[in-house]
Amino acid sequence: MLDAIPDGEPHPWLYRLTRSYPSRPGKALRPALCLAAAGAFGGRPEDAMPAAVSIELLHNAFLVHDDIVDGSLRRRGHATLSAEFGTALALNAGDALAVLSNRVLRHYAHKLDRDLGDRLQSEFEVMALRTLEGQATELGWRHDDVRDLTPEHYLDLIMHKTCWYTSIHPLRVGALLGSGGTADLRPMVRFGFHLGAAFQIQDDLLNLEGDEREYGKEIDGDLFEGKRTLPLIHLAAEATGADRKIVDRYLGLDRSQRTSDLVEEVRSLLDTYGSIEYTRAYAQGIADTAYDTFEEAFAAAEPGPDVDFIRALIPYMLGRRS
């Protein structure tokens, strides 16, 4: 991945920044999914490697911009780019990572059969727009202080914001390239949705009760931001009386008004109302459905270690600590 990022000038203000997140240890979940899906549909790793690199570069671009928007301080165990270099240089570096992702993709698409290359680029565009639409909705909920959200609203949100680029897209692109364009990509949407939803819901939980060193981000960061996570949506629906007033007031505050004391108060209400337990059970239900949709999506795949790896990601999503 680092080979795809120039190392020239202006190094201290651009390329040093673009190389930063990709140099930090990460799970590389998305490229791993893409390569395994390619293998499952008869391809070799090199068939999907440039696409996998492009996915991970775009993921890094999203992370840089998300960290600005969320005011996050820690990413993969180090300072965020925005915390270290300020909003302006970080924003610009995120833009550059998106261009570099696109460049890797185009170089590879040009080597493929023309229609296959065009389908590949089209998959990336759809994914990028889905993700930005989801991000806009989540930000919009906070911007307009939208209330009365249900788990269904949440699932629709994360379908766009998380699932498409975390799982649906890597699976579709891997299967597309591994099969040389013959695989049916439609069942990847359902399976990828369940896999990605399990990932995102576990992320909501880790943000509340993870180990900061393993997790790599600030614990309770979502609460400080007022992010409408599944536990918070549950609490907002269930809290009654004085607790209800506390939660309602909390949701309406700006980030700068959310003190540690307030965050602790809401955090403890999440326990009182069983919102953590609810979320854990919900994630389990999603994961159980993921097994069924997995069978459907990989019915035509070749049994072997790639298929086994992808199936094993379902329980991994709920068991992960980072």
Add this chain to the structure above:
Amino acid sequence: MLDAIPDGEPHPWLYRLTRSYPSRPGKALRPALCLAAAGAFGGRPEDAMPAAVSIELLHNAFLVHDDIVDGSLRRRGHATLSAEFGTALALNAGDALAVLSNRVLRHYAHKLDRDLGDRLQSEFEVMALRTLEGQATELGWRHDDVRDLTPEHYLDLIMHKTCWYTSIHPLRVGALLGSGGTADLRPMVRFGFHLGAAFQIQDDLLNLEGDEREYGKEIDGDLFEGKRTLPLIHLAAEATGADRKIVDRYLGLDRSQRTSDLVEEVRSLLDTYGSIEYTRAYAQGIADTAYDTFEEAFAAAEPGPDVDFIRALIPYMLGRRS
């Protein structure tokens, strides 16, 4: 251009924002250059229209992000997206405009001869990286409070930050598409540089002495930001004694510390030291050179209204009020 932007959901938080700047009256200088260059090299307007739309969409993406970074309040006579919707939603909308620009380009590239389509996409990548490199350098100068800048540093900066995407790229892409890939694009770099430099230097001047209504941005905005414009670089080199101390101190401040009184003080020093006059003369020198490089770049072009239009842009750059 608006046809290239979806009008669906989430409308209030994404697509309404992406349609905002493209709906405001603008000069459309970049697409006009691209279309004229295509005509000058034997093409029809429709040969270059999708590329011209893609350029303008990317320009709008840059504007949205620039307005965040610069903390600007006004753009094309209305509130900036960041002023109206906040940093988060604006940043996300800028990202979406870049994806939409890319989508328009890819759809068109797919219809062209394959190598020509690939050259077209490659031109866009080079342009995007040049621009981001230039932006990084300008931001880096302010971030690290770089001093002792000369007009040569400034020209190198605006070559990257402004000229490539404002003039060099539209000219190259227009000539590429109009000629079906046969035109020599190299002389476009020199001419485009001079044309774009005249544009940027005039922008530095308009920012100091334009009419806010015509100009569409805040007057003295660059001074508040501490942007290293040509007039300011001249002043920093020329000021002596107590004035020197004022300027030095000013450069080292954060934006939030630059009060209206301080800005007014520096603004008046720009008059005292002839920095405005110097800049105006410098722009004239650049424009005069532009005529020579124009002849070189369009030696093989077909004489006619398109060539005349491009030549007429040279004096336009210095005469414009908006």
